[in-house]
Amino acid sequence: MVVLLLPGCTKQTASPVGSTRVAASDSAKAPSPGAINNASPNNATVGKSAWQSQVAALRDGQSDTLRVEGHPISASELTELEQLDGPLEQLLIEAGGVDDSTMHHIAAVKSLVHLRLRECPISDAGLETLTAGDLLQLQIVNIPQGLITARGIESLAQLPSLVQLRLGGRQVDDSAVSAIARLSSLRSLHLIGPALTDNALAELSVSPRLSSFYLDDCPLSDSAWEALFAAKPKLHVHIDQQHHDRDPQSHEPRGAQ
Numbered sequence: 001m002v003v004l005l006l007p008g009c010t011k012q013t014a015s016p017v018g019s020t021r022v023a024a025s026d027s028a029k030a031p032s033p034g035a036i037n038n039a040s041p042n043n044a045t046v047g048k049s050a051w052q053s054q055v056a057a058l059r060d061g062q063s064d065t066l067r068v069e070g071h072p073i074s075a076s077e078l079t080e081l082e083q084l085d086g087p088l089e090q091l092l093i094e095a096g097g098v099d100d101s102t103m104h105h106i107a108a109v110k111s112l113v114h115l116r117l118r119e120c121p122i123s124d125a126g127l128e129t130l131t132a133g134d135l136l137q138l139q140i141v142n143i144p145q146g147l148i149t150a151r152g153i154e155s156l157a158q159l160p161s162l163v164q165l166r167l168g169g170r171q172v173d174d175s176a177v178s179a180i181a182r183l184s185s186l187r188s189l190h191l192i193g194p195a196l197t198d199n200a201l202a203e204l205s206v207s208p209r210l211s212s213f214y215l216d217d218c219p220l221s222d223s224a225w226e227a228l229f230a231a232k233p234k235l236h237v238h239i240d241q242q243h244h245d246r247d248p249q250s251h252e253p254r255g256a257q
């Protein structure tokens with residue numbers, strides 16, 4: 001069972017999502033034994049054994065996590081993924097190796113709860129491949145260096161458990177936010193360097209369950225933020241990793257990872 005923390009500045013803000021909770025920073029969870037074994041990424045031999053030891057821990061029921069860091073995930077490792085459907089709940093790819101043409105390997109892991117794809121140029125087609133996979137348990141999608149637009153985001157509606165979304169890039173525009181606002185289960189959103197206008201905040205104000213919104217590198221007007229807070233007085237907002245003054249929860253600034 002994956003135990004996650006709610007997006008928020010303090011653990012006191014956490015609330016249950018089914019039997020689990022979701023993290024503000026999706027790296028907040030303590031590393032699994034498998035992840036610890038993968039802590040020396042600079043040596044290719046160590047990287048290989050780290051993969052094998054993590055897979056062994058998954059198969060033994062000692063871990064629910066596979067973390068690939070320091071090198072891109074390889075083609076052979078990708079093909080091994082679908083055999084890990086069941087034990088594998090958290091797939092954390094830190095240094096690339098997945099593109100649209102190989103996303104089907106990930107879509108085959110029906111047990112996924114948390115997917116992080118750093119340094120992966122996933123476009124709408126790749127996201128559509130993922131969401132066609134009937135991933136009923138997938139709660140967290142984090143693709144910070146993707147190429148995803150409104151069209152791909154619309155396909156996220158096929159993920160009934162999605163509560164946390166993190167995307168980046170200038171191709172994330174107002175129409176993308178409009179599509180995000182229609183994701184009925186979404187509670188936490190982090191956008192990095194999108195190209196938004198004030199209208200995006202108006203779109204977001206209708207998101208039915210959104211409780212946390214982090215925005216980096218995208219200046220918007222005070223009046224647009226005021227209108228959003230008027231519509232969603234309890235919304236937890238960080239702008240450029242700083243806690244917004246209007247957010248009632250006082251704490252030390254902390255950004256999501």
Ligand SMILES: [Zn+2]
Nearest residue numbers: 009237238243
């Ligand atoms: Zn905060």
